[in-house]
Amino acid sequence: MSSLPVNVVPGVRLAAVAAGIRYKERDDLVLMELAEDSVAAAVFTQNAFCAAPVTVARQHLEKISPRYLLINSGNANAGTGDTGMAASYETCRLVAAATGVAMNQVLPFSTGVIGEDLPTDPFARSIPGLLSTLRQDGWQSAAAAIMTTDTVPKLASRSFTADGQKVTVTGMCKGSGMIRPDMATMLAFVATDARIDRTSLQQVLETAVQPSFNSITVDGDTSTNDACVLVATGQSGVDVADETTPAGQAFRQAVNEVCMALARAIVLDGEGATKLVEIFVEEAQSVQQARDVAYTVAHSPLVKTALFASDPNWGRILAAVGRAGVEDLDIGQVRIWLDDVCIVSGGGRDAAYTEAAGQAVMDKDAFTIRIALAQGQASTRILTCDLSYDYVKINAEYRT
Structure with missing residues (x-):
């Protein structure tokens, strides 16, 4: 040790x-x-x-x-x-x-x-x-x-x-x-x-x-x-x-x-974790609203497994933001980035986005998912990780 x-x-x-x-x-x-x-x-x-x-x-x-x-x-x-x-x-x-x-x-x-x-x-x-x-x-x-x-x-x-x-x-x-x-x-x-x-x-x-x-x-x-x-x-x-x-x-x-x-x-050191991911939510009405969105994304099994696979499946992030309970969310104004790569704007995939650019970020061991809600001035940051095969194995065998 x-x-x-x-x-x-x-x-x-x-x-x-x-x-x-x-x-x-x-x-x-x-x-x-x-x-x-x-x-x-x-x-x-x-x-x-x-x-x-x-x-x-x-x-x-x-x-x-x-x-x-x-x-x-x-x-x-x-x-x-x-x-x-x-x-x-x-x-x-x-x-x-x-x-x-x-x-x-x-x-x-x-x-x-x-x-x-x-x-x-x-x-x-x-x-x-x-x-x-x-x-x-x-x-x-x-x-x-x-x-x-x-x-x-x-x-x-x-x-x-x-x-x-x-x-x-x-x-x-x-x-x-x-x-x-x-x-x-x-x-x-x-x-x-x-x-x-x-x-x-x-x-x-x-x-x-x-x-x-x-x-x-x-x-x-x-x-x-x-x-x-x-x-x-x-x-x-x-x-x-x-x-x-x-x-x-x-x-x-x-x-x-x-x-x-x-x-x-x-x-x-998250159980089985292979990636460290910061989720930064900005332009929220309140810090609590920003945290609600950040945790909805962080806790999505589909997002977390995509992180593990290094899969730039941006639709999973978009869907998580959409179900986070933000009232009167104007989806046409929401923007989402992987590091500096814009993946969502105008209600869908950003016009300049390429799969190769998204893949380059997802291949990293650490990166940021940035979400702008166009709701206000509040923001928050949380840290999370991916969900791997080992997480299931560790917890399935925890008492054995």
């Missing part, structure tokens, strides 16, 4: 072990330790069947700042009712008992198969080992341990200097399938040594997830376990709460860039 360069975050230590929760001979349990006086912000899935750890993490975060994040892969602990809630509480209790912190200072996170009870014995056996191997440079092993169908660990890091002091933002995430986040992503954990109050940190996170994790889709499915956490240890001493200061602006840019890089990595 190749290593991705990341900057450590003072005040954060991580460890990963093979607990045997589901996988054999690979790490599947992570502990992330936060320095005292750290603050945390989070956004969670809007799926009504949210997983037990999501409920518990929300409850704990409302009462006190966390000292530990506990993350397991292989079992989502979702759709498990009261048994699942008890298991999540127990995993928190185990960490609290071993460290001396309050139980609600532990936030649990899970990812993996839905509907199976989460065994707690592997946690009891593994927590001592996790505590004894915590280290500042544990990001790489932690990112690998939280993977499920991911093929690569996903990490991103940015640093800037303010008041002569270096400030770092580093994050990791997992996600490959069941991706159309409705808040953040499958699981994402971003940390910084900047100093900031919790209210401001929450605002920074909510702003950052909208154009990043909230603007990607692999298959249109919102997970039961989605969570994105941003923690600040304050150990650099650089206050970034005021967004009008140079430090505040640099911090927000760094967080945005880390989230964008992680979100892009998820789409690049």
Whole structure:
């Protein structure tokens, strides 16, 4: 497994072990330790069947700042009712008992198969080992341990200097399938040594997830376990709460860039994906209208399979735009491009379009579908991927 360069975050230590929760001979349990006086912000899935750890993490975060994040892969602990809630509480209790912190200072996170009870014995056996191997440079092993169908660990890091002091933002995430986040992503954990109050940190996170994790889709499915956490240890001493200061602006840019890089990595690693496609919708009446059109195109199985085949079947894109629910759409004014190649104008195929030009774009590994609605001034961008044979195979065999 190749290593991705990341900057450590003072005040954060991580460890990963093979607990045997589901996988054999690979790490599947992570502990992330936060320095005292750290603050945390989070956004969670809007799926009504949210997983037990999501409920518990929300409850704990409302009462006190966390000292530990506990993350397991292989079992989502979702759709498990009261048994699942008890298991999540127990995993928190185990960490609290071993460290001396309050139980609600532990936030649990899970990812993996839905509907199976989460065994707690592997946690009891593994927590001592996790505590004894915590280290500042544990990001790489932690990112690998939280993977499920991911093929690569996903990490991103940015640093800037303010008041002569270096400030770092580093994050990791997992996600490959069941991706159309409705808040953040499958699981994402971003940390910084900047100093900031919790209210401001929450605002920074909510702003950052909208154009990043909230603007990607692999298959249109919102997970039961989605969570994105941003923690600040304050150990650099650089206050970034005021967004009008140079430090505040640099911090927000760094967080945005880390989230964008992680979100892009998820789409690049979409289950079976071979192409990265940006869908840019402009001239819409509202951002929501633009997003409705973009997601209709992105979620069309016919469009996605054409992308996989590198087939410039522009009629599929046209049809998706037409059924996106845009009121009073003047199809004669709609224009659609593949990169800079105009494929639709005047209600049909652009007069200058050639199959060869469309094919040249579709043969690329990454390109843009641009759609102008002639409705207004709003626009949006989302990232998606194609739908391949491997996507069906991976998900058909997920539990075997």
